[in-house]
Amino acid sequence: MRAVAFDLDGLMFNTEGIYVQVAELLLESRGRTLDMQLIAQMMGRPARIAIPMLIDHYGLTDSVEQIAQETRTLFMELLPERLQPMPGLLELLEALDRNRWLKAITTSSGRAYVERVLELAKLPTTFDFLLTAEDVINGKPDPEIYLTAASRFGVAPTELVVLEDSEIGCRAAVAARTQAVAIPGPHNANAQYPNVALRVESLADECLHQYLGVAVA
Numbered sequence: 001m002r003a004v005a006f007d008l009d010g011l012m013f014n015t016e017g018i019y020v021q022v023a024e025l026l027l028e029s030r031g032r033t034l035d036m037q038l039i040a041q042m043m044g045r046p047a048r049i050a051i052p053m054l055i056d057h058y059g060l061t062d063s064v065e066q067i068a069q070e071t072r073t074l075f076m077e078l079l080p081e082r083l084q085p086m087p088g089l090l091e092l093l094e095a096l097d098r099n100r101w102l103k104a105i106t107t108s109s110g111r112a113y114v115e116r117v118l119e120l121a122k123l124p125t126t127f128d129f130l131l132t133a134e135d136v137i138n139g140k141p142d143p144e145i146y147l148t149a150a151s152r153f154g155v156a157p158t159e160l161v162v163l164e165d166s167e168i169g170c171r172a173a174v175a176a177r178t179q180a181v182a183i184p185g186p187h188n189a190n191a192q193y194p195n196v197a198l199r200v201e202s203l204a205d206e207c208l209h210q211y212l213g214v215a216v217a
Helices: 015-028 036-042 047-058 064-082 089-098 111-121 144-153 167-175 206-212
Strands: 003-006 102-106 129-131 160-164 179-182
Touching: 003 144, 015 036, 015 064, 036 047, 047 064, 064 111, 089 206, 102 144, 111 129, 129 144, 144 160, 144 167, 160 167, 167 179
Parallel strands: 003 102, 003 160, 102 129, 160 179
Antiparallel strands: none
């Protein structure tokens, strides 16, 4: 195993928490209260699927594009002051670089959004490639994104480690027959992760470092 694919939202950065705040603001302006069970179902899915779920659940009269635009506006206003790397991310990236691991980001988010997050984060590393919502036909939990990642790396799926926080992301990784590692955040601590290779508490977890065979300072 010498290639690793990182999910972005909730795995590398605290953006899932920002999305929750955006959803609260969006629904509050419409006299609704946020249902965290719905949020858990939406997480990890492309916006074209997640937003209709929100509209249907609350019976909103807004169009998908109206909700998408309002969400983008609110999120980008909060992002510069709220964005933080998840615990252990920077140290893990440094250790992977020392051990010459190949690295990619594989996310259901759009490319412009991903590039903005990385611009603000100023990570002290580079990735071999990014795979975003625009790069696949079928979003997670379909395995397409991870089969594509393995192909781009030039490795067999079984040689690819996938780091995911969401249940549907792990389902995609398992379906692709990669080495799926579940790293739940507070927003999905009760999710189920059947058939994953490993489940750990955070990117700083020593069990993850041992699994990858890297020493993290």
